Amino acid sequence: MSYTIAIIGRPNVGKSTLFNRLVGQKLALVDDTPGVTRDRREGEGKLGDLEFTLVDTAGLDEGPKGSLTARMQEQTETAIALADALFFVIDARMGLTPNDRAFADFARRANKPVLLLANKSEGKHGEVGAMESYALGLGDPIQVSAEHGEGLGELYDALRVLMPEPVEEPEEFDDDDVIIPEEEIETRPIRVAIVGRPNAGKSTTINYLLGEERLLTSPEAGTTRDSISVELNYKGRDFRIFDTAGLRRRSRIEAKLEKLSVADTLRAVRFAEVVVLMMDSQNRFEEQDLRIADLVEREGRALVLAVNKWDLVEKQGGLIAGLRTDADHLLPQIRGVPVVAISGLMGEGVERLMKAIQDSYAVWNRRIPTAGLNRWFEDAIDKNPPPSVSGRRLKLNYVTQNKARPPSFVVFCSRADAVPTSYLRYLTNTLREAFDLPGTPIRITLREKANPFAHKRKRPN
Template sequence: MSFTVAIIGRPNVGKSTLFNRLVGKKLALVDDTPGVTRDRREGDARIGSLKFKVIDTAGLEEAFDDSLEGRMRRQTEAALAEADVVLMLYDARIGVSPLDKHFAGWIRKSSVPVILVANKCEGKEAHGDLSEAYALGLGEPLPISAEHGEGMGELFDLLLPFEKEQVEDIPAKERPLHLAIVGRPNAGKSTLVNKLIGEDRLLTGPEAGVTRDSISVEWEFEGQKIKLVDTAGIRRRARVQKKLEKLSVADSLRVIKMAEVVVLVLDADVPFEKQDLTLASHVIDEGRALVIAVNKWDQTKDRNAVLKHIRDKLQISLPQVRGVPVVTLSALTGRGLEKLLPKVLQIYEIWNKRISTAKLNRWLELMLEKHPPPMAKGRRLKVRYMTQVKSRPPTFSLFMSSRGELPESYIRYLINGLREDFDMPAVPIRIYPRTGKNPYVKD
């Protein structure tokens, strides 16, 4: 399982009912008698596509000796230590009790993230006013009914940020970096690959379209394993007529989708034609990191004009990414080649970057103060918090009120702020606003 959730709360608030709901089976005994659960029970849980391990715990008791209650409490403490996130349940029908407040203070002292859950909210009269729950100091309560399965969609949204990418458990240098070399025909891609690996591994020549298949080469640079893939040249779709070339182009586009970093090779004599921009945009849309390699630089006369032209095109045509590295080189002579792979590794590191939730929300608070969200339905949109749900590329969930949609311009404002304040140039950054709809409260 990708992460672990512990369900904690005082006796008889519905912890075992929620546990059974999440695992999809009646594994835990459920009864109106308080204290039925004594040991902590583990199960494989699922909400939609989200899979995780869930731990059901005994009801928290104020006991620290070797009594049965004290031993039960130690089991709960062990579950808390093992968890990536805690669901603290309280009974919304009864309201917040002194025992709830006591144990909320205990949970707040731990470093584990906590989601406050108001259980038994299956009716308007039971739901009542949840505002008293803010006194627990655990944020906004999530109203659910574990018995009837209500609120599971909102719980999915709150747990999603804790999903871990299994691939990230492997150190970056132990897994190969998938590097694709793409460009128009005869830009010098195969010559570049041969010069990088130091042997004539790929067939080259002055004729356009020598490479037809995507050729993969295993390689290593400064301790980093690299899977280098040379692709067939990609022309404009209108010019691709023959079936074989269509297959080659489709294969090249597939390689881009599977790559992590893509080097777009340009011919310095004719830099950034429309097809080059289309390819660059496709790389960014696929969420890949992009490096521009300007080949045949030794044959270029007005170098300043060519560089200015390339940077202007990038700024105008790819505004969604800033700071795409541009490396000038000659694949034939090897001049300037020493600058390419350090840039690739640098951009790969940024593409894998993670930002802690605490640091991210301190930054978000400043961004909201500087430029508050717009109004919706007569009231300002409320942004609750932000968390990074994955890297490769950096992807964030922005949790907010359900009164209206966040405009695209405001999302761009946040993306530009992330790029500048956390030093993330050149890679795609994605922000997905998420709203939790409370069915019992009218906006």
């Protein structure tokens, strides 16, 4: 069983920087602005031979009941309750503050092992603040610099006492180019990123699936700032779902923090296998929605369209069919993409959404038998031969599938640079129809056959 450690402390003391240092990746957003972290984020931390689950939390702060600040603190309290130990972080350069003293009492009441970390201890100014922290009554401070990686040896020694047996976890498999056995495809967790414009209801939908208020939600757009992953078992199938910050038009993104949030969302898309594009039913298929869908297609991820807040729509016949028609018209590059109407708040259509995710994942991983692929290829060329270019006929010899995730094919031909883009679209569309590949990106690459006589020089007359 994994050992869980929650990182707590007041805002802007370097909790997320420490989190990133220990998980070995820049997963949490870091900025000088206090209160960047809102939801609690989990990651697999490692320090020497010690492996543990690390939880980054929002800065402990007080706020009126029901406010966003108060709900952020509730998320932190939940993380503390679920943790086996706590890292209480202070800013050694600033020294102790009244909030540090108040929250130290809060940490003691949790009745969990607490390691006091005096962060930003590099230099003489940090030394003074670290000495002050003895007054908190949490034991000897461990002087660290999360930004520069200093003091981790001392942190290891203290943590090793709490963790007598290192916990080993299997390494996660991330390579899209490697063939995955079919039985593993059916059992390994599906990585799903839920993206969309701000306030489309992404966090609300995930909370409904989890059956708890795991993620902060608010009528105010932009509540979610960084991508948070949660584990979900839905009807016996494992999922790893990423909640992401809303994506606005580039021209409207000004603040540095929002730029970081957008970059974090794009990383989540690249890491995902299936992307759910969530749209507001009152403003569906807007330009930004189409841009996001095009981005997902270019990244080669399976796509599902979810039209949220469907409970607010006046029900009329043919509405769902109209959504599918609009999707095929506006997104011809991924014709047949699944469209599901849902209400994340009420749970309406959520079961259909989860089935669409699994179906799209299966299509994205599909491999086509070589014999059937070549029968389709011959038939497609017979029905619509490639055009002549500059009076010379193009010759397409054969096709092979070189990988899945997404389905990718190589066509061997005589003059790759001369094949028109329109003919490639024809091959893509007929391939999608022939082998039932709705909504998934399809890659067709042209490659010229090697000329066996190219190395021979012409004989002189």
